[in-house]
Amino acid sequence: MLVILSLFFALLFDNVARFCVEAQLTVDFYNATCPNVDAIVRHTIETLTNQSNVVPPSTLRLLVHDCFVEGCDGSILISSTSNNTAERDAEDNVSFPQIAFDAIIQVKKAVEAACPGVVSCADILAMVARDAVNLTGGPSWDVAKGRKDGLISQASRVGGRLPGSNFNVTQLIENFAEVNLTAEDMVILSGGHTIGFSHCLQFTDRLYNFTGRINSTDPSMNATFTETLKEACPQFATNQAKVQAFDITTAFSFDNAYYQNLQSGKGLLFSDQVLFSDNRTRTLVEKLANSKEAFFARFVPAMIKMSSIGIKSKTDGEIRQDCTRFNS
Structure with a gap:
């Protein structure tokens, strides 16, 4: 071995x-x-x-x-x-x-x-x-x-x-392909969301207006997670610049918890959660969720490749x- x-x-x-x-x-x-x-x-x-x-x-x-x-x-x-x-x-x-x-x-x-x-x-x-x-x-x-x-x-x-916060997998793949990155690169680099934050404005549609339907919520979201986000980002709040952590478990630690959260329906952005919802990317998400070492080993070459663009x-x-x- x-x-x-x-x-x-x-x-x-x-x-x-x-x-x-x-x-x-x-x-x-x-x-x-x-x-x-x-x-x-x-x-x-x-x-x-x-x-x-x-x-x-x-x-x-x-x-x-x-x-x-x-x-x-x-x-x-x-x-x-x-x-x-x-x-x-x-x-x-x-x-x-x-x-x-x-x-x-x-x-x-x-x-x-x-x-x-x-x-x-x-x-x-x-x-x-x-x-x-x-x-x-x-x-x-x-x-x-x-x-x-x-x-x-x-x-x-x-x-x-x-890449947009509301992109589906097809849109993400096409967006990354524009800079010569593969679908696999996309899933791996998305793991950078294991640290960092996003503004409420980037995901409130998932909470209150999913697919344009009033008072509808993205069904792929964990129910408890949804309520937590609604408390943090009220529907008619004037300040949509408030932020929430991408990784609700270890927000300041670079690990593979981001992928584990996707398995539990706790991806902050639609473009995060869709990586687990879509069969084309789910298998890789599961592999990276199961092993921090595997994530790290694949993240390094993906970062080197991305940082050499253009x-x-x-x-x-x-x-x-x-x-x-x-x-x-």
Whole structure:
């Protein structure tokens, strides 16, 4: 059995390494120019996490929203100006807490102090996401680097590119396929919801107006869970910006409880619960629910694959001095 597992992981990481080479990324990219970059990023994000447990889930989500729009190029970090409404201010991104952006800014400052003008914001975002997972109990991995920061960040380019909270499995598969991720990748990456929160606005239709029918509730939801959510998010509440944890059991621990919750009808979003309701994805959900180790082993290559989407080269990217603005 040990031999089989060793061969499995050898093949797994060989495939990941080959994918990163094809994507022009290498783990040792900064060995000569900023050899301690991983340690600097880790120390800074760990300090910030100790100050606020919102930092890990919000920065992990930042990477996902960045990669699905213009590729993994840090475009979500750009601030809007009088001449441009940037990606971060698109409707799908306005719910991000400022602390997520502040965390990346602090990490960038620490890296710049040691290695000015060398490390891209896009690479920093990928490293921070890795540390966000690990600092909450999840796996770690070597982040391949070499991303350039993008030169475009427009709110108008966001719509339709991010997975929606009301998507069914077919829509999710199609959405992930747009960025060359498979249905399996989709189920595994959805496990990132084991940490983090969603606003009431994203799921109240499941409680009060399912499929457009007044006073109807999504029948796939656990009854007790439904009542808990109704208490937290009243139907006619004026503040729909309140948040609820994706994982009601271990909200700040990166584990496989997210999948176990789906088995019990306790997925927060329709797009979460449908992974168990649909026969095309249920088997994988059950496998990941049964083994945290299996989830971790599959999450790492899926994250490496996702964080290599649409990387920019020297001709269509730059190394930003400030993550919130283009160099010129």
